[in-house]
Amino acid sequence: MDARFIVGIDLGTTNCALADVDTSAGDEAAPIVQGVAQLVNPGEVAAPTLLPSFLFLPGPADFAAGAIALPWDAEADAVIGELARKRGAENPARLVASAKSWLSHAGVDRTADILPWQAPDDVRRVSPVFASARYLAHLARAWQHAHRDDDAALADHEVLVTVPASFDEEARELPLRAAAEAGVPGVRLLEEPQAAFYAWLAAQGDAWREQVKVGDLVLVCDVGGGTTDFSLIAVGEEGGSLALRRVAVGEHILLGGDNMDLALARRLQQKLEGAGHRIDSWQLQQLWHQCRVGKERLFEGARVKAQPVTILGRGTRLVGGSISTELTRDELVDTLVEGFFPLIGADTRPLRTRRLGLQELGLPYAADAAITRHLARFLADLAADSAEQGIRLRRGPSGLAAPTHVLFNGGVMKAAVLR
Template sequence: MLPTHAVGIDLGTTYSCIAYLNEHGEPITIPNPDGELSTPSAVLVDGDRFLVGMEAIRNSIRHPDRVIQDSKRWMGDASKVWQIAGKRFTPVDVATIILRSLLENARQRIGEIDRAVITVPAQFSDIQRQATAEAGRRAGLKHVDIINEPVAAALCFVLGTEGIWFTELATSQLIMVADLGGGTFDLSLVRYQKNEVRVVASGGDLHLGGLDWNQALQKAIARQFQREFGPDPLADRESAQALSLEVEQVKRSLSVRPRAALTCQAGGHRKTYQVEQEQFERLTQHLVERMEQLTVGLLEENKLGWAHVDVVLTTGGASRMPMVRTLLKKLSGTTLNTSLSPDQSIAHGATYYAGMLLSNNAFARSILNPTAAARLQQFRQQSVNARALGILVRDLDDEQRVPHYMLPANTQLPASVTQMVGTVMPNQKRVHLHIVESGTAADQQFVELGTCVIDPLPPNLPEGTEIEVSIQYDEQARVHVSAKVVETGQEAHTEIVRTENVLVSALQDEAAMPTNAPQVPAPSSVGAKPQPKQFDLDSQEVPVPVREPAGQRDPRLKPRAIPEPQRPAGPAKSSSSRPAPPPLPMDDEIIDLEPVSEPPRARPKASAPPLQAVPKVKPQPLPPLPKKR
């Protein structure tokens, strides 16, 4: 067997899939032990054993307290834990178990696998991406690459035999990829031209997917059953799980039939209902309207109309629902492209990307035919960041902490931006940066990525010493921070990690300091020094930028108070009016300086798009379901 392979993994909310490239450059899906091409993302904890896939689903009714499903929806949430048989399982633990099962089965068929590309929703934050990569490493991979799911679908479309592999386009095409999976709705506008796929913009909702359609029907059936018999099917874990499985099958049936039967039982009562497709559509109309708002909003934010969109490409299992396809067809005014497999296209696109990453490797070229190797070697893909990236600052007008976004959302990757900051006292020991992303949900204003401490600074620096701070996204949307003392040329580099695992990077000079200088913990406080401009630093966690690059400050920040970010530890702060913080020692404060000579290397839009909560439309009540005759 070959010692390495180009492997792609679609780690889905409800189903997962793994594939590899054969010697002809074609993606081959690896079936699981049951012979299925997609594996349910469910885990059954059976003592010290873990069963993944359909076997876990089969046992979910009898042992609902031992089965974990849909864990991807909590990826990156440090507070989410499942307690089973005295053991604690985090979302990363569950993802690790699923990935290990996929990889072990794949190794039995194709040999050793030490690297793979894993897909994530385009809306995933940096924390969620890191959690996914960490799960891959725990599952036994030595190297994990990340690609956005809509980008993977676009690669499958333009490189796969079901797409336009052999087509040479005279002009570029703008493809809208609509990926509605079990847990998330991802939208991307992708520009395709010869040998290149470039993401123009992305949007979507991490909490809008096939599961929400299921839950709407499940709650309606439960209410109907409770009105008729008294017991609530959702109050008992076994009956709730049984109803959940019934609802999933009905949803699938209603994608190909006008009606389907569903059985509900609880408290010794049992009844079979017939669900009409029209009822299901009326019940979930608010979800369809949410999709419409997101889709239209993405075009409006980028000043595009449907006339600019050449292809509307659907993928994801939930995209099979007629109401979803009807909506997209109505909005676009064109026939949808449904040529991709909703279940396998994401994994296949990830596999193509894995082949692109290996295409310059001599071994990889030896196992692919020359045509496929040349095609993969020439092809390029470029993504954008779904989240604006910046630092927390304090607005002097209302004394609230607000994000200052240095890199707006939908900036082409890789990208970086540089700003100059300065020390505020002679012989300052350190500076402190607090990095944030714009929220991952419509009602979430920002997310903490972590804290970067530049410590120690060289001794005897005068007040106002310039520190050049750079924040950048790499090709896989991972965040990196670097700082440079302009006077001495000394540098520090770090990659932002989760808040509970803060990485402190020592500023080192090969001539003056040992390369193994110890890490210094972050200080607990820093003082406030009034600044003449709009922003001021009130604590070690809220640095202030040198200046605001033209057009990059979010216009929403001034009129609206920004709540304190959630932290993994420590007492919660009241949302009511708070007294001014007491003066603190100024040992890591930074102040405004003149603009840096080097302009930002990013190419952002004029401003970050507003992050406004989209109101949900109340659905019409479900009429009584007809009784079984």
């Protein structure tokens, strides 16, 4: 039997999202971004369109009985989504974050119980695959709950899950394994840059025919929560229809929103230590998560000049032992532009020497945070490889490859200062 629904899942480092198309609508069928029911406060369920990719593993005193029940699971043993993000910012020792980045970390056993990274002995640990499976299971149950009148199980429909184009074959197997553990076997993987280009085409309607044509080369710069992906897509034609073919993909770069949040946390750490406070590793993690929230709120409110940031004092959970500062818009803009998107010369390349402290959170982040330098290297390598292979490729005056179009994708690109 043909599937009635086609469901697309963005299994993101920072947020997950889900959209579906009801094929029974025929020519009127259109994708709809669905809300995802989740806990936003203890005992309070809402359905925003994003499911934050956080798993909070509570201790016996963290929530009152029944406070983390879900409409489909009265005995939930963990929290996923907005409430997990909130509680994790206060108590990062019990928070699993960036599970998708861990899926690509070949230096660890990704099926072993290693998260939260360096958590105390009394905290339950899970694997990156397990955490990913819990996110997918939550999305599946939320979708089924929203479609309960249709007696629909997600596994009975066609499901696509996005992955970075730079994931190697082993990393690509892990989301498939997680989906199977979540009760949704047989999903198909779709590379994120290609998905971004399809989304752009859909948003343009028929107008895309005036903007791209057969023979064009589209560079997709996808800056996500955990990774930066560069892909080159060739626009061709098959049977009279538009055909897209990925002709080049950059190396896997663990560089994205997480790094930006960590850079902001480091900036506030210096400010606090300059005021006489000593910030330990767990407080730095609190700053990291608080800066993520602060960054998003500053992005959302153009008139907001600063966002307060408060962390617990060392060795105490008392409000009186808290430490406060603020993240200003000027600090945010300076960190993003100068640290991650600086203007550079065409011959500039990323640093290769790994800086101290980058692996303290467990992940092998890129040594150089400047995304523009990584892009310059990708375009230079693309030009060199095409010359070696005798392929004609447009080049600019600098000698770098010059695609006909550039598509920027990723939440950080919504920042006005970058646009």
